[in-house]
Amino acid sequence: MDDPIYAQNAVRKIQAYEENDIYPGERLILTFETERTALDMQLIEKLVCRYLTE
Structure with missing residues (x-):
């Protein structure tokens, strides 16, 4: 999570999971x-x- 781009992508993935009720x-x-x-x-x-x- 040290890499800002990696961290930003991780947040987007978590948001996508939440949008799909996960x-x-x-x-x-x-x-x-x-x-x-x-x-x-x-x-x-x-x-x-x-x-x-x-």
């Missing part, structure tokens, strides 16, 4: 990383477990 936290899990902040695999596992067991 919302973060419901049917969409969002993850982010930057050059300085790595993707947290433990958090991803928690999110997957949370949404798959609801």
Whole structure:
């Protein structure tokens, strides 16, 4: 998400999902990383477990 163009495209994709009734936290899990902040695999596992067991 450090690259402004990449971040802008990511926001557009999220908006497109929402326009098609796919919302973060419901049917969409969002993850982010930057050059300085790595993707947290433990958090991803928690999110997957949370949404798959609801």
